[in-house]
Amino acid sequence: MTSEKQAVRIKAVLFDFDGTLSTLRAGWEEVMIPLFTEMITGDHQLTAEEAEKLNEEIIDYIDQSTGIQTIFQMRWLAEKVKEKGWNAEILGEWEYKAEYNRRLLLQVNERIRGLETGLYQPSDFLIKGSEHILELLQQCGIPMYIASGTDHPDVVHEAEVLGVRTYFKEIAGAPVGRADCSKEKVIRDLLGHEQFDSEGLAVIGDGKVEIRLAKENGALAFGLASDEDKREGLNPIKLERLHAAGADWIAGDFTDMTKWKQWLGLNS
Incomplete structure (x- = not known):
């Protein structure tokens, strides 16, 4: 351009x-999308229409929020859990962030260990x-x-x-x-x-x-x-x-x- x-x-x-x-954090969306879906849905059995609409909402939000601090994305999640009312267990934004980081770092830390042990080279990431x-x-x-x-x-x-x-x-x-x-x-x-x-x-x-x-x-x-x-x-x-x-x-x-x-x- x-x-x-x-x-x-x-x-x-x-x-x-x-x-x-x-x-190193490539693939973070694939961690965030199912986390959002799981936390918003809870035990509620979504209809096909509800599931499709929710998935669109989540993907659209993640797309437009890319680059902001993670805590603000988790704040959106907390508000959406309350708004939908499907999950009786509503956590705070920092609790959601902690769980997101836990899941994401399973992948990231494996890559870091590979760098530290020589399995990978910096140029790989x-x-x-x-x-x-x-x-x-x-x-x-x-x-x-x-x-x-x-x-x-x-x-x-x-x-x-x-x-x-x-x-x-x-x-x-x-x-x-x-x-x-x-x-x-x-x-x-x-x-x-x-x-x-x-x-x-x-x-x-x-x-x-x-x-x-x-x-x-x-x-x-x-x-x-x-x-x-x-x-x-x-x-x-x-x-x-x-x-x-x-x-x-x-x-x-x-x-x-x-x-x-x-x-x-x-x-x-």
């Missing part, structure tokens, strides 16, 4: 993490070209940041096991036990730095949340419509989502360095 917006040499880059650089763009930005003296809706300790640890932690000046994940919007905070903090204005900030992510925040704050918005299974190429669902969010440019990975240099104003 091209944009009429003129590329300027960027002064800082803010990356989303999951789905943008890392695929990084979007293609990630190391190249991080090296380029580091060589150009461009400070890099991560903002993620995943719990802060988990993001830091996952960046470490993937070997990319040292590239970043700051990593900001979701505060544990608090419902703070870390992505918005980091973007606003960056815009407040004296050494660059919004024209010098690039935001790169695969979700519409970070793209929207970038556009609202005058930063360059780069959509990463990644295919997390192949780790390269375009995911058509993400592509449509990022187009709708107003991304200035969209790619599926970081393999075309000539293109990324041009977009980031790093040709000179």
Whole structure:
């Protein structure tokens, strides 16, 4: 995708993490969808029509909420359980989050153990070209940041096991036990730095949340419509989502360095 917006040499880059650089959590939707269905339904026997409608509601919500902190998705779940009235056992949003994390981490921790024991290599869980763009930005003296809706300790640890932690000046994940919007905070903090204005900030992510925040704050918005299974190429669902969010440019990975240099104003 091209944009009429003129590329300027960027002064800082803010990356989303999951789905943008890392695929360690690929498949999280396949954990969240059945969890939502199970918690909302309880012991209630849904009709075929009810089941179809509920499934559509859940998938639509997850699609439009991709990129926000997990606790806000669990808040939606708690409200939906109450609204439907099918399940007599209504938990709090933090209890739902704890169960979601428990299920998700069964898969994620297996991948991390594989990395730590040498069964896997970091490149097995990084979007293609990630190391190249991080090296380029580091060589150009461009400070890099991560903002993620995943719990802060988990993001830091996952960046470490993937070997990319040292590239970043700051990593900001979701505060544990608090419902703070870390992505918005980091973007606003960056815009407040004296050494660059919004024209010098690039935001790169695969979700519409970070793209929207970038556009609202005058930063360059780069959509990463990644295919997390192949780790390269375009995911058509993400592509449509990022187009709708107003991304200035969209790619599926970081393999075309000539293109990324041009977009980031790093040709000179």
